[in-house]
Amino acid sequence: MTGAGENAFETLRVERREDRVVVELHRPRARNAINGTMIAELHEVCARIEADPLPLLLIGHGNVFAGGADISELRERGREEALAGINSRLFERLHRLRVPTVAAVDGWALGGGAELSYACDIRIATPAAVFAQPEPGLGIIAGAGACWRLKELVGASVAKQVLLGGYRLDAEAALRHGLVAEIVPAEELGERAHALIDRMAASSALALRMTKMVLDADGPHPLADDLTQAVLFETADKHDRMTRFLERKKR
Structure with missing residues (x-):
């Protein structure tokens, strides 16, 4: 990762600054859906942060955070891939980074995209943000942390409404239930997320x-x-x- 940006990644835009790492999920034609390549590249980002700890900011390209996992890949996965925890291992690694992590969410954070945001320490959102777990409609569970991490974040009742009832948490609901720290105008999302990192960088x-x-x-x-x-x-x-x-x- 370089100060001017890193072009070695296919699905991410990564910038390493003096006091933070900024990662933009970048699959614009697929609503930033999380595929195997993105998983591998996020593992590489985690490895670099583990070697050189700096706060991490995750943001989605355009007006969407991440539209879930790549269904075309997910459809072909079987028992062995499920047991390998392809997505869940990454999200747990992200959660266990020794540095603070922030997800800046605009638009959809669906399925695995929502679970990716849950793995971060703090989330901020725009008024257009929506968190949802549509996995049961596809015949599977939200298997990368939502079934237990969302309960820790918003409580069992709200988690069941989302995971069983198919309810979506818009920005206001997410703020009310403590899932996000604040709602900011879309045009200020990056600026406000960096201001949060600035406060962290000023601390020990x-x-x-x-x-x-x-x-x-x-x-x-x-x-x-x-x-x-x-x-x-x-x-x-x-x-x-x-x-x-x-x-x-x-x-």
């Missing part, structure tokens, strides 16, 4: 990483809180930031 990278680690741990974890804080309390970054804060307060 190690503190954000360890906060995410504790947040994502299973069950209550006061010991994890204490151990994590013990590490951070010994860092020069913590001392410098608090010194600057106290000096500003004296003015």
